Amino acid sequence: MENNPLLHVRGVGMQFGGLKAVSGLHMEIRKGELVGLIGPNGAGKTTSFNLLTGVYVPTEGEILLEGKRLNGLAPYQITRMGISRTFQNIRLFNEISVLDNVKIAYHSLAKHSMVSSILRLPPHFAGEKEMEEKAIQFLRMFQLETCMHETAKNLPYGQQRRLEIVRALAAGPKLLLLDEPAAGMNQQETRQLMELIAFIRHELDLTILLIEHDMKLVMGICERIYVLDHGQLIAQGTPEDIRNHVKVIEAYLGEEVASNHVERGAN
Ligand SMILES: Nc1ncnc2c1ncn2[C@@H]1O[C@H](COP(=O)(O)OP(=O)(O)OP(=O)(O)O)[C@@H](O)[C@H]1O
Numbered sequence: 001m002e003n004n005p006l007l008h009v010r011g012v013g014m015q016f017g018g019l020k021a022v023s024g025l026h027m028e029i030r031k032g033e034l035v036g037l038i039g040p041n042g043a044g045k046t047t048s049f050n051l052l053t054g055v056y057v058p059t060e061g062e063i064l065l066e067g068k069r070l071n072g073l074a075p076y077q078i079t080r081m082g083i084s085r086t087f088q089n090i091r092l093f094n095e096i097s098v099l100d101n102v103k104i105a106y107h108s109l110a111k112h113s114m115v116s117s118i119l120r121l122p123p124h125f126a127g128e129k130e131m132e133e134k135a136i137q138f139l140r141m142f143q144l145e146t147c148m149h150e151t152a153k154n155l156p157y158g159q160q161r162r163l164e165i166v167r168a169l170a171a172g173p174k175l176l177l178l179d180e181p182a183a184g185m186n187q188q189e190t191r192q193l194m195e196l197i198a199f200i201r202h203e204l205d206l207t208i209l210l211i212e213h214d215m216k217l218v219m220g221i222c223e224r225i226y227v228l229d230h231g232q233l234i235a236q237g238t239p240e241d242i243r244n245h246v247k248v249i250e251a252y253l254g255e256e257v258a259s260n261h262v263e264r265g266a267n
Contacts, residue, residue, distance in 0.1 A: 004067055006031045006207050007052070007083075007175055012061035013231075014047050021047040023231045025061070029175070034201055034208045036218040038242075039228035040251055045211045046088060048228070049177050052209075053085050054078040065175065082174035086164045086181060088211075094153035098144060098163055101152050102135040105170035138166045141200065158189040162196075169204070178210045182217065190214070194221050215252075219243060227251070 009027040013020060022044040029035050037045050050056045052063060054075040063070040065081055073081070093101050139145045142162045147155060155163065161181060168176055181197065182190040198221055201208055212218045218225060219239040227235040227242060229251040235242055242248055 008064040012058045015059045036222035036225040037211045043228040044231040084168040084171040084173040085177035088179045092152045099148040105167040106131045175207045
């Protein structure tokens with residue numbers, strides 16, 4: 001059983017009318033891995049995340065988490081089973097506090113029953129307190145504790161991005177999907193965020209799949225990388241494999257540049 005991948009994507013595809021946004025996608029992600037998903041614009045990366053999280057139901061293939069089939073489950077069910085995500089465009093509750101943003105994310109998983117919540121029975125308060133303590137712990141980890149009572153929309157952009165990750169973590173995922181977590185950040189913020197991601201992976205025993213446009217960054221942090229182009233998986237392997245892969249160079253730079261690159265490499 002331990003040999004089974006945490007996430008197994010078997011021949012998954014998504015067709016929108018005449019467009020195959022993703023086709024025949026295969027991925028195997030093992031517990032504890034930090035894996036990159038890259039590809040040029042429109043390659044199908046976000047669609048893949050939407051398939052993994054139940055936003056779309058695959059038009060072909062199947063997705064298994066710890067051997068359990070996810071096809072057709074609602075996003076909230078998939079979150080409960082252990083996959084949570086962040087979005088390319090930040091999605092926070094702008095008008096409420098940083099802390100409440102995280103507590104809302106916890107509510108989807110809270111152990112206390114709906115009845116005790118509504119009647120405000122003691123288990124509800126125990127649950128609330130536990131929830132708040134956990135939320136603050138995460139905020140501290142992401143250096144957001146000092147602004148936990150601030151309204152979310154007032155945070156600087158980089159902090160909003162970090163808060164998004166904290167919200168995803170609050171759901172207690174086994175697999176965390178990060179969609180361009182460093183988009184719009186400056187170099188220093190990006191480097192700090194990547195260090196933090198590497199740190200929480202070990203600290204929280206997480207498995208992470210990361211979409212990121214910055215190649216240098218992906219190569220620096222991920223152990224393995226999958227590359228999509230026009231909805232198809234064109235390469236997979238270690239950063240070293242990917243860096244020298246002709247199809248990847250072609251996809252990013254065009255065929256002509258790729259053949260020059262290979263010729264130069266051969267000399
Ligand atoms: N809901 C949809 N309906 C129709 N076409 C869609 C839909 N969602 C995505 N697409 C198309 O599917 C293809 C893949 O899009 P997707 O957003 O997954 O790419 P991406 O790799 O995430 O791109 P980017 O890096 O630009 O975010 C694109 O051609 C896109 O226009």
